[in-house]
Amino acid sequence: MSAVAHTEDHAEDHAHDHHHKETFITKYIFSQDHKMISKQYLITGLIMGIIGIAMSLLFRMQIAWPDHQFTVFEVLLGKFGTDGVMDPSIYLALVTIHGTIMVFFVLTAGLSGTFSNLLIPLQIGARDMASGFLNMVSYWLFFLSSIIMVLSLFVEAGPASAGWTIYPPLSALPQAIGGSGLGMTLWLVSMAIFIASSLLGSLNYVVTVINLRTKGMSMTRMPLTIWAFFVTAIIGVVSFPVLLSAALLLIMDRSFGTSFYLSDIYIQGEVLHNQGGSPVLFEHLFWFLGHPEVYIVLLPALGITSEIIATNSRKPIFGYRAMVASILAIAFLSTIVWGHHMFISGMNPFLGSVFTFTTLLIAIPSAVKSFNYITTLWKGNLQLNPAMLFSIGLVSTFITGGLTGIILGDSTLDINVHDTYFVVAHFHLVMGISALYGLFAGVYHWFPKMYGKMMNKNMGYIHFWVTAIGAYGVFFPMHFVGMAGLPRRYYTNSNFPYFDDLQDTNVLITLFALLTAAAQLVFLYNFISSIFYGKKAIQNPWKSNTMEWTTPVEHIHGNWPGDIPSVYRWPYDYSKIDDDGEYVIPGQDFAPQTTPMQEGEVELHH
Amino acid sequence: MTVFLTIVVIALFGITLWQMSKILKLSQQGNGEHSEVANDKDNDIQGKLMLAFVIFLYVLTGYCFIMYRSYFLPESASEHGIDYDLLMFISMVLIMFVQTITQGLLHFFAYQYRGKKSNKALYFADNDKLEFIWTIIPVVVLAGLISYGLYTWTDIMNIDEEEGNPLMVELYAYQFDWRARYAGEDNELGKANVRFIEGINTLGVDVSDSYAMDDKIVNELHLPVNRKVIFKLRSQDVLHSAYMPFFRAQMNVVPGMITEFAYTPILTTEEMRMSDFMVEKVATINEIRRAKSKELVAKGEESLEHYTFDYYLLCNKICGASHYNMQMKIIVESEEDYEAWLKTQSTFKEQLSAQASN
Numbered sequence: 001m002s003a004v005a006h007t008e009d010h011a012e013d014h015a016h017d018h019h020h021k022e023t024f025i026t027k028y029i030f031s032q033d034h035k036m037i038s039k040q041y042l043i044t045g046l047i048m049g050i051i052g053i054a055m056s057l058l059f060r061m062q063i064a065w066p067d068h069q070f071t072v073f074e075v076l077l078g079k080f081g082t083d084g085v086m087d088p089s090i091y092l093a094l095v096t097i098h099g100t101i102m103v104f105f106v107l108t109a110g111l112s113g114t115f116s117n118l119l120i121p122l123q124i125g126a127r128d129m130a131s132g133f134l135n136m137v138s139y140w141l142f143f144l145s146s147i148i149m150v151l152s153l154f155v156e157a158g159p160a161s162a163g164w165t166i167y168p169p170l171s172a173l174p175q176a177i178g179g180s181g182l183g184m185t186l187w188l189v190s191m192a193i194f195i196a197s198s199l200l201g202s203l204n205y206v207v208t209v210i211n212l213r214t215k216g217m218s219m220t221r222m223p224l225t226i227w228a229f230f231v232t233a234i235i236g237v238v239s240f241p242v243l244l245s246a247a248l249l250l251i252m253d254r255s256f257g258t259s260f261y262l263s264d265i266y267i268q269g270e271v272l273h274n275q276g277g278s279p280v281l282f283e284h285l286f287w288f289l290g291h292p293e294v295y296i297v298l299l300p301a302l303g304i305t306s307e308i309i310a311t312n313s314r315k316p317i318f319g320y321r322a323m324v325a326s327i328l329a330i331a332f333l334s335t336i337v338w339g340h341h342m343f344i345s346g347m348n349p350f351l352g353s354v355f356t357f358t359t360l361l362i363a364i365p366s367a368v369k370s371f372n373y374i375t376t377l378w379k380g381n382l383q384l385n386p387a388m389l390f391s392i393g394l395v396s397t398f399i400t401g402g403l404t405g406i407i408l409g410d411s412t413l414d415i416n417v418h419d420t421y422f423v424v425a426h427f428h429l430v431m432g433i434s435a436l437y438g439l440f441a442g443v444y445h446w447f448p449k450m451y452g453k454m455m456n457k458n459m460g461y462i463h464f465w466v467t468a469i470g471a472y473g474v475f476f477p478m479h480f481v482g483m484a485g486l487p488r489r490y491y492t493n494s495n496f497p498y499f500d501d502l503q504d505t506n507v508l509i510t511l512f513a514l515l516t517a518a519a520q521l522v523f524l525y526n527f528i529s530s531i532f533y534g535k536k537a538i539q540n541p542w543k544s545n546t547m548e549w550t551t552p553v554e555h556i557h558g559n560w561p562g563d564i565p566s567v568y569r570w571p572y573d574y575s576k577i578d579d580d581g582e583y584v585i586p587g588q589d590f591a592p593q594t595t596p597m598q599e600g601e602v603e604l605h606h
Numbered sequence: 607m608t609v610f611l612t613i614v615v616i617a618l619f620g621i622t623l624w625q626m627s628k629i630l631k632l633s634q635q636g637n638g639e640h641s642e643v644a645n646d647k648d649n650d651i652q653g654k655l656m657l658a659f660v661i662f663l664y665v666l667t668g669y670c671f672i673m674y675r676s677y678f679l680p681e682s683a684s685e686h687g688i689d690y691d692l693l694m695f696i697s698m699v700l701i702m703f704v705q706t707i708t709q710g711l712l713h714f715f716a717y718q719y720r721g722k723k724s725n726k727a728l729y730f731a732d733n734d735k736l737e738f739i740w741t742i743i744p745v746v747v748l749a750g751l752i753s754y755g756l757y758t759w760t761d762i763m764n765i766d767e768e769e770g771n772p773l774m775v776e777l778y779a780y781q782f783d784w785r786a787r788y789a790g791e792d793n794e795l796g797k798a799n800v801r802f803i804e805g806i807n808t809l810g811v812d813v814s815d816s817y818a819m820d821d822k823i824v825n826e827l828h829l830p831v832n833r834k835v836i837f838k839l840r841s842q843d844v845l846h847s848a849y850m851p852f853f854r855a856q857m858n859v860v861p862g863m864i865t866e867f868a869y870t871p872i873l874t875t876e877e878m879r880m881s882d883f884m885v886e887k888v889a890t891i892n893e894i895r896r897a898k899s900k901e902l903v904a905k906g907e908e909s910l911e912h913y914t915f916d917y918y919l920l921c922n923k924i925c926g927a928s929h930y931n932m933q934m935k936i937i938v939e940s941e942e943d944y945e946a947w948l949k950t951q952s953t954f955k956e957q958l959s960a961q962a963s964n
Contacts (some may be wrong), residue, residue: 087927088927088928088930089926089927092924092927092929162924163924167845167923167924168844169843169844169845169861170844170845170924170925170926173843173844176781176843176844176925176926177926177927178927262861262862263861263862263863264799264800264801264861264862265800265842265843265844265861265862266780266800266801266803266810266842266843267781267842267843267844271800271801271803276862277862278860278862278863279845279860279861279862280860280863313719313727314721314727315727315728315729315730316729316730316731317731318730318731318732318733319731319732319733319737320731320732321732322737322741344847344856344857344858345858345860346857346858346860346863346865349759349760349763349764352759352763353756353759353760356752356755356756356759357752357756360748360751360752360755361748363744363748364741364744364745364748367740367741367744368737368740368741368744370708371708371737371740372737373712374708374711374712374715375730375736377712377715377716377719378715378719378728378730379719379727379728379730380715380719380721380727380728381719381721381722381725381726381727382649382653382716382719382720382721383643383644383649383721384644384648384649384652384653384656384716384720384721385643385644385648388644389652389656392656392712392713392716395712396663396709396712396713399704399705399708399709399712400705400709403701403704403705404701406697406700406701406748406751407694407697407698407701410693410697410751410752410755410759411755411756411759412689412690412693412755412756412758412759412762413690413693413694413697413755415690415762415854415855415856416679416690416694416851416854416855416856418847418849418856418922419847419849419922419923420922454641454642454643455642456642457641457642457643457644457648461622461648461652462622462623465619465622465655465659466619466622468659469618469619469659469662472662472663472666473666476666476667476670477670477674479670480670480674480677480678481677483677483678483679484677484678484679485679485849485851487849487920487921487922489924489929489930490929490930491927491929491930492930493930495930495931495933496918496920496933497891497895497910497911497913498891498913498915498918500891500894500895500913501676501677501887501890501891501894502677503894505674505677534642535641535642541642541643542643572731574727574729575726575727575728575729576729577726577729589726589727
């Protein structure tokens with residue numbers, strides 16, 4: 001606790017002493033300021049995102065035109081793309097690394113890391129994170145793990161290629177696939193460091209939210225963003241260690257001859273000595289993280305949209321308590337549904353029944369959230385900023401993707417669509433696209449806070465609409481391809497004439513993917529040029545209630561010059577009127593949390 | 607018709623760009639107000655685009671269901687698959703109903719309540735009754751779905767070896783092919799383990815097990831119609847998954863353990879080939895293949911073979927570089943044809959002695 005006190009004191013001192021000099025290194029590189037760390041997370045995440053999306057374009061091109069030779073394959077894949085023909089093993093590697101990068105590096109670190117760091121201290125009224133130092137370490141571990149993951153792409157025998165779920169024995173045996181050699185080792189090392197980073201970050205978020213809220217900021221007055229980040233961090237702390245142990249056991253099987261996951265294997269003319277292990281054990285351990293991971297990715301996005309939808313609707317979020325309860329229910333249920341990834345893994349079918357039950361239960365809080373979003377729009381005065389469009393887009397893809405979850409979560413129906421493109425379409429919509437929309441919404445909304453500049457809204461509109469059409473264009477038809485029984489992770493479908501008539505649709509999907517990716521260039525241009533040439537932001541451009549907009553546009557260490565303001569109300573007093581039908585604060589349709597209750601005003605939301 | 611969708615997309619994209627350029631112009635003229643925050647004009651245009659978008663979504667949905675209807679798998683070739691298909695149909699109808707309504711409301715509200723300076727939003731923070739209703743509806747509906755689903759699941763997964771006279775078949779997976787082992791006269795599979803793999807005994811069958819002697823190892827799966835088959839699945843190296851989409855059947859193949867799945871085929875290969883659905887589907891496929899063959903021949907390559915439908919088993923768990931081509935043909939035929947075929951296959955004992963005499 002002394003460290004905390006010290007940080008606070010330091011921040012206090014600093015707030016009063018503006019002439020204190022910081023070196024380039026302490027300000028931009030080894031910064032302990034949560035706002036700078038948040039930007040570091042964002043930029044690293046975006047760079048990883050570019051790599052991840054570029055990979056998806058490569059393998060989509062391969063699926064759409066399997067007989068075609070692409071020079072780009074030769075340029076980017078080297079010996080794995082000789083003469084412009086993609087090697088089947090590098091196809092699997094691309095699929096694997098795309099999944100890993102997007103799930104962990106972009107949507108976990110890039111999304112939660114960025115916005116938890118930026119918003120937790122700002123929205124609860126804290127000078128910084130509980131431990132600025134651990135926060136810095138957390139970012140640099142993430143950076144290190146990113147570097148190792150990227151380096152693993154250049155390994156002689158190819159990067160990890162056993163799918164992002166790295167099921168052994170495939171991931172354990174270099175004899176089974178080239179990528180399970182050094183590539184897999186680097187993958188495991190990178191992920192181990194990533195987990196350490198994530199744990200340090202999460203612990204910091206939890207401690208900060210519990211201890212450092214400003215006066216008046218009770219738990220029930222916290223913005224839903226904070227609730228989401230807080231609960232996400234808890235799920236992370238609960239489930240990531242299990243992935244670490246799964247990875248450790250895998251490392252032991254790979255390097256030290258143990259048999260946790262391996263048994264009765266004959267490969268390349270040789271019987272392995274391993275006996276008694278089971279890959280099913282790995283599946284359990286992996287999905288014990290893997291499923292909560294979906295919510296680690298999604299909850300922050302839902303938190304961000306809750307905030308943005310309320311602000312831009314000029315209305316309170318509908319059913320605040322139900323939203324908090326849903327977040328908690330989702331978090332709890334998410335830790336007991338992992339088995340729905342394993343209905344046909346060979347585990348006892350009775351377990352399948354249990355997991356079907358818990359899985360379909362999780363649909364209830366999800367449905368409540370969707371209905372609450374829709375009701376928040378109802379009779380609002382919607383300010384359709386790019387952030388708002390992405391938030392509405394998120395609700396749309398969350399519903400579409402969530403509904404197909406009802407099919408996949410049903411053990412019976414899972415039998416025939418398991419591991420087909422139906423699954424791919426489902427999870428890309430519900431967690432991939434939705435979380436990305438959350439990320440974009442957050443960037444558009446808090447860009448003024450991060451960089452003191454405004455992003456160009458017209459480019460934002462173009463970005464949204466092309467992405468919205470493209471994303472549905474990619475993933476909606478993909479359900480139908482999956483219903484035809486087309487398996488995922490197939491290098492080419494041409495060995496099954498039965499799939500010949502799906503080819504046109506695969507081409508269409510790839511075209512949409514290329515279009516959507518092109519739209520992201522608009523975003524990148526807008527992002528970078530706005531940092532340098534964007535219009536200067538005012539303090540509270542979206543007329544928002546939350547506390548981050550009470551800080552000055554120019555970043556200062558410690559966030560608020562002078563004392564931290566106190567909080568007197570919940571964050572959603574938008575368009576609140578008194579008995580005469582006038583806004584509670586005359587002439588302004590919002591009442592920031594730091595505004596004391598007006599005379600004669602009643603608290604309406606509890 | 608793919609063209610149609612493409613045109614719709616391009617048109618919508620065009621409209622978007624056109625509207626964008628319009629706003630761009632307008633915003634350049636009226637530089638009085640603080641820019642980069644949506645103004646009434648933006649709200650108006652974006653709200654209308656929201657409405658256009660939900661129409662796009664409906665058109666896309668309709669297009670997919672109509673144009674891709676031949677993508678859906680044909681009627682189930684197994685007994686339990688009929689229940690499966692019914693459950694799938696009910697779930698599909700339900701989710702499409704919810705999808706249509708919620709997407710409609712979401713985008714319609716986005717359009718209807720697009721902001722204007724003069725408008726006032728309604729302060730509406732809570733309504734317990736409303737929230738209760740939309741909690742209880744999913745609860746009831748899902749409870750129904752869960753019970754129905756679990757009932758079917760237990761039915762499918764409850765494999766009783768005593769009931770009737772089920773055929774015992776082992777499916778053996780290895781990188782990158784399948785083998786099937788029939789239990790033979792005694793309908794009892796001999797023991798096996800990868801440690802017994804030697805020479806011609808590629809499945810590692812235990813030569814000291816008397817049950818194994820009459821087993822028959824083949825690379826094409828023949829099944830008699832209307833008789834339950836119990837599959838015992840065994841892997842030699844990594845995880846595989848035996849996926850038989852036409853029978854609504856799938857089970858992972860796990861090294862170190864024996865997994866199982868059972869079904870009763872009810873349509874012979876011939877019957878499936880003659881079904882209206884399959885006749886049309888195969889005709890379409892062959893048309894595509896002919897067109898492609900022409901191109902190939904023009905390039906001096908071999909043309910594609912004419913396609914006739916057969917059931918297949920494919921690997922559906924990533925298993926290595928050639929995962930995409932790990933398949934086995936399945937032939938469902940009458941009991942007599944099946945028996946006749948089985949007679950022509952040699953037993954494990956015969957294979958062993960053939961090896962010994964070489």
